[in-house]
Amino acid sequence: MAEVLAVVLAAAAVGLSYGADGPREVPRWALLRAPGRARAARVLALVLLALAVVLWNRAEPGPAAYLAVPLATLAAGTLLTLGAPLVLRRARKNSARPAAPQHEIEGSPTARALLGRSALVLGVTLGTLPVALLASAAVARFLPVSADARFAAGFALVIPLWQLCMCIALLARRGATVLTVCGMLSLALAALLFGVQP
Amino acid sequence: MDQPARLRLSRHAFTRFWLAHAWAGVLTALLVYVMFFLGSVVLFYRPLTIWEEPLVQRAPVEVTSLDTLLKIAAPENDVFYLYLPTETRPLPKVGYYLPDTTVWRMWWLDAESGQRIPEREKAAAFVYDLHYLWHDLTGFWLQYGAGGLVFGFLLALVTGGLIQWGRFRRQLYRFRPERAASDRRVLWSDLHKVAGVFGLPFQLAYALTGSMMVLSPLLFELSIGPVFGGDVARAAATAGALVEDAPELDLGPPRQPLPLDDLVARARAAEPRLSVESVVYHGYGHAAAMVDVRGPIAGQPFGDGMVHVMAATGHVEGVETPDRESHVGTLARWIHGIHTVEYGGPVVRWLLFVLALGGCATLLTGNWIWLERRAAAGHSRGDVLLARLTAGVGVGCFVALAALFMSSRLLSFALPSRILLEELAMAGTFGACLLAGCLVRRTATLWWGGLGLAGVCLALVPLAASRSSSAGLLGAGPSHPDVLAVDIALLVAGLVLLAVAAALRRQQRREAHGTEVHGTEVHGTEALGTEALGTEVHGTEVHGTEAHGTEAHG
Numbered sequence: 116m117a118e119v120l121a122v123v124l125a126a127a128a129v130g131l132s133y134g135a136d137g138p139r140e141v142p143r144w145a146l147l148r149a150p151g152r153a154r155a156a157r158v159l160a161l162v163l164l165a166l167a168v169v170l171w172n173r174a175e176p177g178p179a180a181y182l183a184v185p186l187a188t189l190a191a192g193t194l195l196t197l198g199a200p201l202v203l204r205r206a207r208k209n210s211a212r213p214a215a216p217q218h219e220i221e222g223s224p225t226a227r228a229l230l231g232r233s234a235l236v237l238g239v240t241l242g243t244l245p246v247a248l249l250a251s252a253a254v255a256r257f258l259p260v261s262a263d264a265r266f267a268a269g270f271a272l273v274i275p276l277w278q279l280c281m282c283i284a285l286l287a288r289r290g291a292t293v294l295t296v297c298g299m300l301s302l303a304l305a306a307l308l309f310g311v312q313p
Numbered sequence: 314m315d316q317p318a319r320l321r322l323s324r325h326a327f328t329r330f331w332l333a334h335a336w337a338g339v340l341t342a343l344l345v346y347v348m349f350f351l352g353s354v355v356l357f358y359r360p361l362t363i364w365e366e367p368l369v370q371r372a373p374v375e376v377t378s379l380d381t382l383l384k385i386a387a388p389e390n391d392v393f394y395l396y397l398p399t400e401t402r403p404l405p406k407v408g409y410y411l412p413d414t415t416v417w418r419m420w421w422l423d424a425e426s427g428q429r430i431p432e433r434e435k436a437a438a439f440v441y442d443l444h445y446l447w448h449d450l451t452g453f454w455l456q457y458g459a460g461g462l463v464f465g466f467l468l469a470l471v472t473g474g475l476i477q478w479g480r481f482r483r484q485l486y487r488f489r490p491e492r493a494a495s496d497r498r499v500l501w502s503d504l505h506k507v508a509g510v511f512g513l514p515f516q517l518a519y520a521l522t523g524s525m526m527v528l529s530p531l532l533f534e535l536s537i538g539p540v541f542g543g544d545v546a547r548a549a550a551t552a553g554a555l556v557e558d559a560p561e562l563d564l565g566p567p568r569q570p571l572p573l574d575d576l577v578a579r580a581r582a583a584e585p586r587l588s589v590e591s592v593v594y595h596g597y598g599h600a601a602a603m604v605d606v607r608g609p610i611a612g613q614p615f616g617d618g619m620v621h622v623m624a625a626t627g628h629v630e631g632v633e634t635p636d637r638e639s640h641v642g643t644l645a646r647w648i649h650g651i652h653t654v655e656y657g658g659p660v661v662r663w664l665l666f667v668l669a670l671g672g673c674a675t676l677l678t679g680n681w682i683w684l685e686r687r688a689a690a691g692h693s694r695g696d697v698l699l700a701r702l703t704a705g706v707g708v709g710c711f712v713a714l715a716a717l718f719m720s721s722r723l724l725s726f727a728l729p730s731r732i733l734l735e736e737l738a739m740a741g742t743f744g745a746c747l748l749a750g751c752l753v754r755r756t757a758t759l760w761w762g763g764l765g766l767a768g769v770c771l772a773l774v775p776l777a778a779s780r781s782s783s784a785g786l787l788g789a790g791p792s793h794p795d796v797l798a799v800d801i802a803l804l805v806a807g808l809v810l811l812a813v814a815a816a817l818r819r820q821q822r823r824e825a826h827g828t829e830v831h832g833t834e835v836h837g838t839e840a841l842g843t844e845a846l847g848t849e850v851h852g853t854e855v856h857g858t859e860a861h862g863t864e865a866h867g
Contacts, residue, residue: 118660136486143486179656183664185514186657190667193511196486197504239333252539266540266552267640273532274524277464278471285329285472308539 234290242297565600705750708763772807
């Protein structure tokens with residue numbers, strides 16, 4: 116019962132936030148359009164969320180409340196935002212602006228450009244993989260904490276590190292640069308891992 | 314392309330992240346959609362396992378001796394899992410891989426009759442396995458493929474977050490269905506952004522924990538050389554909590570183990586708060602055999618605990634509980650606890666169900682935005698294929714799931730190959746939907762037709778279920794809460810799908826009527842964003858515009 120009440124509170128908080136928000140900073144709800152009311156609604160929404168956490172925590176101590184209440188907020192936000200315009204039937208017909216023009220289409224790429232793009236895609240996806248794997252392995256092997264803690268750190272790092280490497284590599288202008296840098300980093304890390312005894 | 318002027322990112326960075334988001338999204342969307350869709354069903358795995366098997370629609374049995382159970386189980390593998398009766402699993406069972414294969418087998422154990430009953434129903438387990446692309450026939454390689462696929466999805470999430478950086482609040486509540494009639498792309502874009510922005514923390518958490526779970530055996534194997542200098546035993550001792558199946562170790566010569574009851578009693582003495590739910594035996598009958606005694610810890614609501622006991626000597630090797638575990642154990646507990654929802658109960662599962670369906674919507678709308686953006690320039694063959702696959706896979710999941718549940722209730726329990734037939738029913742229906750997606754003239758028709766069919770099947774499943782169990786909605790006997798809940802949920806799901814199908818059909822007719830009345834040309838935005846493709850395939854020239862780097866999601 117407390118859990119259901121916590122979900123209701125989270126949904127109410129989302130409702131308040133939804134009503135206080137609106138196109139061109141004008142709150143959706145007429146009730147909140149007076150000066151200061153939108154801000155008050157947002158503060159109240161935060162209070163309701165805190166209450167929901169407290170309520171859930173009393174029913175189920177531990178980390179559950181800090182996971183469940185955000186989930187309730189996200190689910191309620193999705194349902195409310197997508198459902199409200201349909202349920203309230205406030206949709207105005209034919210108010211749409213004409214479709215935005217499509218962006219320009221580039222000409223056919225030359226073989227050289229195609230090669231460059233392929234190298235970039237290869238570098239970003241596969242070039243960064245050994246870097247992330249070897250860097251995580253280096254953390255798991257050399258971090259100056261207990262063997263157990265450093266393996267946990269290394270394991271937890273693999274995927275975020277690969278994502279980070281990919282995002283950085285995406286910014287490179289040339290695929291060859293990505294492949295070269297990744298290759299050099301991988302070699303250095305491999306030398307460290309296989310050449311140095313801990 | 315949106316103007317990047319308001320963003321903090323440079324134009325170059327914005328363009329690159331946008332392209333990565335679009336390509337990573339479109340390449341992974343359909344398989345990740347299947348995983349999300351099945352994941353939303355797997356959230357209710359426990360009630361489904363009770364609903365599908367009348368044998369377990371009863372109160373939990375009392376187990377007086379684990380050694381008696383072990384005698385009945387008689388596993389063919391020296392590594393096996395013995396599951397004890399609980400509220401959600403009233404009968405004990407044993408499970409293991411058939412020796413030297415990746416074929417997993419389970420048997421129910423009837424302590425009263427002393428019989429080992431082969432598992433005769435696996436619909437829920439089939440959905441559970443498919444959720445991470447596991448099948449006995451494909452083994453680990455497809456599971457690792459799923460992990461790799463989720464990497465692509467993670468890249469789409471991260472780059473999607475980066476390109477929307479600073480605009481989250483604006484996207485949060487912006488949904489304008491009133492503009493759908495004239496510009497379908499706005500509808501898909503709004504849906505994609507609302508479901509994507511609200512669902513981002515959920516999708517990130519699930520993609521990250523999911524990829525860690527499916528790839529942990531591979532990452533563990535890879536780490537043995539560079540991190541542990543090839544010492545498998547040290548690797549297993551340090552990081553064993555992360556892998557379900559420990560690596561093969563030298564377990565020594567044959568040796569009679571202590572009685573299982575004794576081993577479990579020692580585990581309980583080491584951790585009195587442990588409520589034993591399962592026992593995992595590694596190397597039964599060997600000198601170095603180990604028993605993992607597992608279960609929830611009283612007073613520790615998040616995650617299970619585990620006590621490692623040497624089978625031959627009864628020595629307690631380690632205790633993994635939330636307050637006494639290693640760092641690797643903590644990491645494993647959080648990864649599994651979050652992904653498999655070991656908190657919050659049914660309320661959280663329903664919230665996650667909503668977010669999982671929101672994830673499905675994000676994935677499909679991403680593809681539709683891609684297609685709409687490219688509609689003006691004419692679709693390539695790749696786009697046509699993508700549109701048709703999106704419709705086929707999108708509808709196929711609903712219809713295939715309905716076919717699985719329906720076949721599960723219609724096939725006799727006495728039929729020896731019923732599990733195979735159920736799997737074929739699901740796979741065949743899914744394949745038929747893909748084929749229909751490729752052949753049908755209007756994909757909108759496939760959507761309402763498929764959802765309608767799935768709705769009819771799901772709504773009729775409770776009726777079919779009354780043949781095999783009297784504990785459901787239409788059963789004659791006393792009802793079981795889980796069976797009743799699943800029957801009601803399936804009936805409601807069926808009715809909702811029927812209502813959606815009717816609404817889509819009405820919409821399609823209205824649009825067709827509008828086109829006839831006004832004599833306007835059917836353009837790329839009609840009926841679920843893919844109708845122009847059908848027109849092109851059957852009538853006009855297909856333009857070759859693929860691989861022009863700047864097309865991407867809006």
